[in-house]
Amino acid sequence: MAREGAQREGGKGRGFTTEQEGVNLTTTLRGWQREGDARLWKFIVSPEHAERLDLKAHTRALVSHMERDLGTRLEWVAIDHHNTDNPHVHLLVRGRDARGQALQIHPDYLKQGIRRRSQDLATQVLGYRSEREIVESRGRAVERLRFTDLDRALLRHGGTRGLVTIDGPAPKAAAARAFRQQELRRLQVLEDLGLAEKVWTRTWRLSPQLETALRQAQLSGDIIKARAQHQAHISDPRLPVAMTKIEPGTVIAGRVVGTGLADELRDKRYLLVESPDRLHYIPQPRAVERARGLGLLRIGDVVTLRGAAVEKGGRVMVETRVQVLQPAQGTSGRDGSRPERVPEPARLATLTALSRSEGRPVNVAEPIIGAIYRGRLVGYGRDRAGRRHAVVDTGRELTAFRTEDPGAVPGRQVTVRSRQHEEDHKRTVLVWRLGEDEREQEQGRAR
Incomplete structure (x- = not known):
């Protein structure tokens, strides 16, 4: 989160608190860790039209409301990021309340309460969204190769049969007319993609796989970007790349060639591993996150990832077992390290x-x-x-x-x-x- 280049131009990867600027996130979090904190609450604050807000002031006001709602002072640090289409803030709240007890936050407040507070604060500054802003927001989604709010609206319209009919007289309101045109244009895009079939004049049948296919297309684009970003570490540029989800029985052996954020707003990461026959794009499970937190799984490390079924609390879950090959295993370098094979x-x-x-x-x-x-x-x-x-x-x-x-x-x-x-x-x-x-x-x- 504190990497340089994610903030506004000239930003040095420093955070802020209620009263301080230029806070070192690493030092702050290590301090909490040394004091034995069992939990850290992490939130991503990403209001619409964030580019028109003072995100630091917005975050400070939001935390102030959270303190009143939760009935305790909060110890927190945050950092603003401007390296995506949606400027946002990573907010880290210490897992202790003002009395030193474990900070408890109700699930409903986590899911809805904080979001509503943020929405209210943004509305106070920006005002309510105009019809024009709503139309423009939907318009940007018409051509996108991903699952959008327009697609959700069409699926609701289609019901259980997936049939969408757009007919009748043109709406009188300009915003309603614009939305109808956007729906028609989106249906034409889906038809070109093979995800909708025109069965009658202004009637389409939506594919049952519409959402799955669009989400997969978005992921494919992310995989292509990840490969390009880490090309320098890939020994064979001709290897195909595929997403590999770790399931029971999955075994992946190879060399770590990259890691990064798959979705910064949802804090989802990936690991890129080169094996002899392909590049594995792996959505990063918790075991991999823990290993990286311990300084393992560095670029160049030869690793084995295994998926195993384990029972926890009466439920069968997938556990990822991470093995980083140690220097003593088949190595011959001066310091016990394995010389890296470089291709022709x-x-x-x-x-x-x-x-x-x-x-x-x-x-x-x-x-x-x-x-x-x-x-x-x-x-x-x-x-x-x-x-x-x-x-x-x-x-x-x-x-x-x-x-x-x-x-x-x-x-x-x-x-x-x-x-x-x-x-x-x-x-x-x-x-x-x-x-x-x-x-x-x-x-x-x-x-």
Whole structure:
């Protein structure tokens, strides 16, 4: 949540409280954790037209109302994000009340009460939504390849038979006429997608799979974006990608190549694992969240995820068992780590494609006597001549080093040095040598 780039331009990933700005979220949460808090309440505040609100003032007013409703002062911290189409706030409330007791919040208040308070506060500032705003909001959903409020309205209209008929005289109200046109346009879009069939003049039969198919289409788009975002860490760009849900009996073995937010507003995350035959896009279960919270499942880690059926409280549930292969298991590096297999240059993404996926330029460094670089290994790419390069985040820029060394694990800290290399006993040339950063090795041995 505190990552840089999620706030307004120039934001440094700092939070706020009732009276403070620039709060360090990590320090605050660690303090609560050290005091033995068993629970943390987390909310996402995302009012409509949030771009027209002062989100910090809105959040502070909302917490003030929550304190009156719950009958206790709250200890909290929040951070505003502006990196999505919907500006929003992540609100973290400590799980203790003013007396130091466990903070109890009724489920109905969680589901509806807080939302109504936020809606009322936004309405006080912005006023009630005009008909024009409602029409414009629906209009933006007409062409979207996802399940929308328009689709919900059509399903209600269709009833149990799924038949939607739009006829009769045109409504007199401008907003009602606009909504009818939007319904007709949406039905035409659904017809083009094969999710609605025109059976008579202005009558359509909706597919029983309409909601499932549209949600799957939205997920497919998210998967494509995730693959592009983590392309630098994928050793074989030709691998197909598929969503894999962990069920009893599921076994996934491979290398972690990425993780991120699938839906920031619902706080849903994913894990991307490269196995020999495919890329697995895995909706992140709680066991994976716990493992990442412990510093496991880093990019480059070789892992096994297993699904098992367990009985809890009379219910059969799916439990995900996470195994990160330890250095001692089949490894041979100086520090016990496994050298990363890097594919042949022809199978690597180009440096241009890697630059595009990272959103930063890649500069190729020529060897200079005595030069030393340190930074995070982003991945491997090939230049126009097809030669393999290691791409390192050296701070201000991404730097590519031509090297034939055995690959280090992307995501790790590395050191790149220029060294003299003798070619065919006749001449000496300068080359780049890549190795894991000694400081990280020392930390690994200490652990």
